[in-house]
Amino acid sequence: MKIAILGYGKMGKTIEQIAINRNHEIVYKTSSPIEVEELKKADVAIDFSIPDAAFNNITTCFKHHIPVACGTTGWLDRYEEAVKVCKEENGAFIYGSNFSLGVNLFFQLNENLAKLMSKFDEYKVDVEEIHHTQKLDKPSGTAITLTESILQHTDNKSWKLIENNEEVSDKEIPVVAKREDDVKGTHTIKYASSIDDIEIKHTAHSREGFALGAVIAAEWLHDKTGVFTMKDVLGL
Known part of the structure; x- marks a missing residue:
């Protein structure tokens, strides 16, 4: 699977390593505004950016038909708006306040x-x-x-x-x-x-639990449409 990482800080780097270990390819990683042509190389995106960037990152993915798993917190005042865009674009979305x-x-x-x-x-x-x-x-x-x-x-x-x-x-x-x-x-x-x-x-003893869960969520989300949670991914 080809993955875009939106937000390439400590969590993004941990996600990268785990994704590679699970035989995925990181085709785009950024902590800057999205370059759409680079994003479009991905099968799925994982967003661990910052609160001010998350909504734009997520909705840009929807508009270009890239499923997105988002673990960024602090932006949920716009969550319902993001869900609306996802449904309008027939997109795929998992938000998790914690993917562990x-x-x-x-x-x-x-x-x-x-x-x-x-x-x-x-x-x-x-x-x-x-x-x-x-x-x-x-x-x-x-x-x-x-x-x-x-x-x-x-x-x-x-x-x-x-x-x-x-x-x-x-x-x-x-x-x-x-x-x-x-x-x-x-x-x-x-x-x-x-x-x-x-x-x-x-x-939590390390970031690896969060990162592994995010990659598993992205794997599960690939080729789906709709709005989901980690309960769906884990069958809880």
Whole structure:
């Protein structure tokens, strides 16, 4: 399969190596605005760019009939607009706030736990994420996905990014985002009561899990049309 990598930073370089190891060819890689003639050499694109570039990258792929798997976070205010363009162009699209197999299992575990805990009002839930200092968006897309899943299955109405120890209302989920040197990604969900705490946690040790999942998603997406998620790819 011929792959274009849109966003050739640390993740893009890891994706390149894994794709080559899986016998794919990287025909285009860029961190600059897309050169369409170069993009058109690809069978599929993988976008790990920056929030300001993601929407244009994705929709350019749709308009030139290149399936795209996107792992860039921080641009989701335009997600529905991107889906609309995908459908208009009969394109193929997977967005994942996190492509890691382990994280997607963690998403399912989080959803199951939220359903279980919804019956016990004495437990208050909070979310914490820790990433490297170069991460641009806060909170992480993974933390937002986890939190929104909790919202769907509990009486909480919204979430709030907590900085400087602000207070939250009874129906808000506090989300704490920390930035530390060389942290690949740690996400913790905690349900706390006066008697005890229940906690689940995912810790990434390298970028390879994210990159492998992105390549697997691109492989799965090739020759398909429609809008998908990692649940479709993994059969969850």
